[in-house]
Amino acid sequence: MISDRLLSRTRPAGRPxxxxxxLVLCVFSGHSYAFHDGGAxxxxxxxxxxxxxxxxxxxxxxxxxxSICLNCHAGPGGPNSPSVFSPDGSALTPGGDFxxxxxxxxxxxxxxxxDNHGHNIVAIDHNLLPDPQLTLAxxxxxxxxxxxxxxxHDPHGxxxxxxxxxxxxxxxxxxxxxxxxxxxxxxxxxxxxxxxxRPAGGAAxxxxxxxxxxxxxxxxxxxxxxxxxxxxxxxxWCGNCHGAMLDGGHRIEGSTFTHPSGRGxxxxxxxxxxxxxxxxxxxxxxxxxxxxxxxxxxxxGTTTLQLLDPNSRQGPDANANVMCLTCHxxxxxxxxxxxxxDFTAGLLADSHPAVGDVGATVNDVYFSYYGRNxxxxxxxxxxxxxEKCHGAATP
Amino acid sequence: xxxMKIPGPVKPLSSLFPVFLCAILLTPSAASAELQQxxxxxxxxQASFQYLLSDFSGPVASQWARLDFDxxxxxxxxxxQSLNEIRIYNQQxxxxxxxxxxxxxxxxxxxxxxxxxxxYLLARNFQRDAIQVLxxxxxxxxxxxxxxxxxxxxxxxxxxxxxxxxxxxLLDSRELQIVVLQSDxxxxxxxxxxxxxxxxxxxxxxxxxxxxSLEISGFSIGTDGSIYFTVPTLFSAFRLKPDGxxxxxxxxxxxxxxxxVVSGIVADPQGNIYVADRLRSVVMVFASDFVFLGExxxxxxxxxxxxxxxxxxxDPERHRIFVAQAANKGVGVYTISLGR
Numbered sequence: 001m002i003s004d005r006l007l008s009r010t011r012p013a014g015r016p017x018x019x020x021x022x023l024v025l026c027v028f029s030g031h032s033y034a035f036h037d038g039g040a041x042x043x044x045x046x047x048x049x050x051x052x053x054x055x056x057x058x059x060x061x062x063x064x065x066x067s068i069c070l071n072c073h074a075g076p077g078g079p080n081s082p083s084v085f086s087p088d089g090s091a092l093t094p095g096g097d098f099x100x101x102x103x104x105x106x107x108x109x110x111x112x113x114x115d116n117h118g119h120n121i122v123a124i125d126h127n128l129l130p131d132p133q134l135t136l137a138x139x140x141x142x143x144x145x146x147x148x149x150x151x152x153h154d155p156h157g158x159x160x161x162x163x164x165x166x167x168x169x170x171x172x173x174x175x176x177x178x179x180x181x182x183x184x185x186x187x188x189x190x191x192x193x194x195x196x197x198r199p200a201g202g203a204a205x206x207x208x209x210x211x212x213x214x215x216x217x218x219x220x221x222x223x224x225x226x227x228x229x230x231x232x233x234x235x236x237w238c239g240n241c242h243g244a245m246l247d248g249g250h251r252i253e254g255s256t257f258t259h260p261s262g263r264g265x266x267x268x269x270x271x272x273x274x275x276x277x278x279x280x281x282x283x284x285x286x287x288x289x290x291x292x293x294x295x296x297x298x299x300x301g302t303t304t305l306q307l308l309d310p311n312s313r314q315g316p317d318a319n320a321n322v323m324c325l326t327c328h329x330x331x332x333x334x335x336x337x338x339x340x341x342d343f344t345a346g347l348l349a350d351s352h353p354a355v356g357d358v359g360a361t362v363n364d365v366y367f368s369y370y371g372r373n374x375x376x377x378x379x380x381x382x383x384x385x386x387e388k389c390h391g392a393a394t395p
Numbered sequence: 396x397x398x399m400k401i402p403g404p405v406k407p408l409s410s411l412f413p414v415f416l417c418a419i420l421l422t423p424s425a426a427s428a429e430l431q432q433x434x435x436x437x438x439x440x441q442a443s444f445q446y447l448l449s450d451f452s453g454p455v456a457s458q459w460a461r462l463d464f465d466x467x468x469x470x471x472x473x474x475x476q477s478l479n480e481i482r483i484y485n486q487q488x489x490x491x492x493x494x495x496x497x498x499x500x501x502x503x504x505x506x507x508x509x510x511x512x513x514x515y516l517l518a519r520n521f522q523r524d525a526i527q528v529l530x531x532x533x534x535x536x537x538x539x540x541x542x543x544x545x546x547x548x549x550x551x552x553x554x555x556x557x558x559x560x561x562x563x564x565l566l567d568s569r570e571l572q573i574v575v576l577q578s579d580x581x582x583x584x585x586x587x588x589x590x591x592x593x594x595x596x597x598x599x600x601x602x603x604x605x606x607x608s609l610e611i612s613g614f615s616i617g618t619d620g621s622i623y624f625t626v627p628t629l630f631s632a633f634r635l636k637p638d639g640x641x642x643x644x645x646x647x648x649x650x651x652x653x654x655x656v657v658s659g660i661v662a663d664p665q666g667n668i669y670v671a672d673r674l675r676s677v678v679m680v681f682a683s684d685f686v687f688l689g690e691x692x693x694x695x696x697x698x699x700x701x702x703x704x705x706x707x708x709x710d711p712e713r714h715r716i717f718v719a720q721a722a723n724k725g726v727g728v729y730t731i732s733l734g735r
Binding site for chain 1: 458459519554608610630649654656673674702703722
């Protein structure tokens with residue numbers, strides 16, 4: 001493994017000593033069984049000091065940082081499984097399953113290559129390689145060759161730089177809206193990097209971690225009735241690497257599609273009314289109390305966690321805004337551009353993967369829409385989910 | 396069922412720290428040709444690498460394959476979960492048969508060789524497909540369904556299966572439940588480990604109240620019916636005796652015998668226990684009283700090295716241990732001899 005050698009040969013002289021010293025301090029401290037618990041889990045689950053010859057930079061014993069994470073985050077999915085890389089597409093998490101990166105589908109007159117299904121993280125131990133097409137983040141400069149879990153997530157779960165920077169200690173997950181004990185704080189939502197986070201290979205982040213809240217009962221699942229309730233700041237956070245795509249800047253070479261997203265992209269009353277009444281193509285008999293659709297989330301436009309209810313089916317109001325995750329998944333999906341649905345299909349029944357595609361298993365088809373059968377639930381005439389906001393005709 | 400934390404061997408590693416640090420900084424990167432191993436004073440562990448499981452075109456790639464050894468036929472079974480393919484290897488580690496990659500079997504989570512020559516598959520969709528019985532050619536023969544489960548086990552959805560002494564042992568690694576079935580599927584016994592683990596977790600972390608997030612990783616059955624398993628986030632391995640006595644061992648760390656991210660576990664007929672560690676990329680060996688005897692393996696690229704070892708299987712007669720690995724490396728085979 002080239003990367004393994006690279007890491008061990010290019011170890012900077014001064015750094016390991018510092019890391020080793022830091023590790024000695026913590027080796028004998030207790031460890032927590034929820035593992036990260038919003039902050040740094042037991043050092044020994046990620047760092048190893050005694051296998052000198054292969055432990056590279058930061059005494060990490062693997063080909064790359066993402067391979068460390070996948071020691072625990074790969075495996076079959078489930079509502080309380082933290083797996084984000086399953087062997088079969090079963091990790092139906094809000095962020096999505098990196099499994100889709102290794103699945104390419106093709107049919108009579110088209111194809112959907114795996115590289116195009118999301119963020120190509122580099123995890124050599126798990127056979128995941130950089131994106132061969134996009135070498136930088138579109139709309140930014142982050143290099144694809146360095147993209148990994150720790151580009152986006154802080155492995156030590158620090159919030160505001162951690163105690164080193166004067167922040168109170170992190171003492172709980174920041175993902176479930178729980179109150180921290182006095183004198184402590186909860187971590188960032190999903191350990192996401194904030195302005196003190198400087199991912200390897202890129203510049204320090206400028207935008208805060210997003211405000212969102214997940215159900216503490218089904219922590220790694222998503223449905224209309226149990227889902228991440230997004231509050232604010234997700235698009236701005238994506239803008240840490242895709243800065244030029246924020247707001248009206250979502251422009252892609254060779255495509256005419258543009259779309260607003262972010263704090264300023266308020267839905268407006270017309271779109272709110274459409275969202276709340278839309279059930280399926282041509283059927284506008286729905287009501288606001290049950291309008292929420294997992295495939296078309298939005299931000300409620302609040303930074304107050306107590307106002308976010310992960311079990312609410314309530315549709316948006318005038319404070320809500322469009323965000324990147326309205327249309328995309330953060331990790332990957334079964335579809336091009338990590339779409340929450342197949343952007344290339346005029347009717348969703350024509351989505352790929354489909355039964356009969358080369359490279360597609362029955363499970364792939366089933367898991368592509370998170371176990372929901374769109375043809376039976378929405379009908380064969382169901383159009384693109386853009387309609388949830390724009391009605392029958394997309395502008 | 397009594398939970399009891401038996402501390403690992405108390406070797407004062409702390410006093411050796413400065414020495415280890417120097418070793419890290421001074422050891423050259425040159426690879427030695429031998430399998431890296433270390434042993435504890437008083438014990439002797441000899442491990443030698445044999446080969447990677449192969450077919451006629453060379454080592455067979457697989458990622459974290461599920462393993463099961465059939466002592467009667469001296470054959471090793473592997474399940475590649477992403478291809479849904481079963482491969483069978485002979486005594487020499489050569490593939491003799493493969494099936495399933497063409498979609499001819501149901502999607503499976505685990506494979507077990509029966510004492511009766513049959514091949515058992517634990518279906519991914521357990522509610523629908525249960526345990527599939529195949530003949531030695533991989534042709535479906537029958538289905539064994541699970542009935543009369545006690546109320547407490549209604550959510551039971553197994554993801555691991557072992558066959559031992561005419562019984563099926565099924566594990567739900569997230570509900571922390573084990574169900575034992577007779578060969579016809581009749582319910583025999585069940586264990587719910589939640590309470591024990593909760594207690595243990597509280598002991599480790601008394602003042603904080605956290606969401607419990609425990610998952611069993613490695614799972615196997617000893618010849619005496621003892622159940623062995625590992626829980627990586629507790630940095631512990633467990634033995635559950637048939638009489639219900641539960642014992643734990645292991646402690647976090649990165650020195651020999653310490654746990655990083657533990658995975659596969661197997662025991663030999665003498666009760667010696669082998670534990671794989673994904674992070675440290677070693678297989679550790681413990682005596683039946685949990686005393687650390689030694690370890691072998693080293694994270695590297697050579698065939699004899701290991702990359703993120705996971706499931707283990709044991710050939711008791713010929714003292715071989717099979718190690719399923721990541722990075723598409725396939726399954727490494729080592730022979731071991733132990734003395735004390």
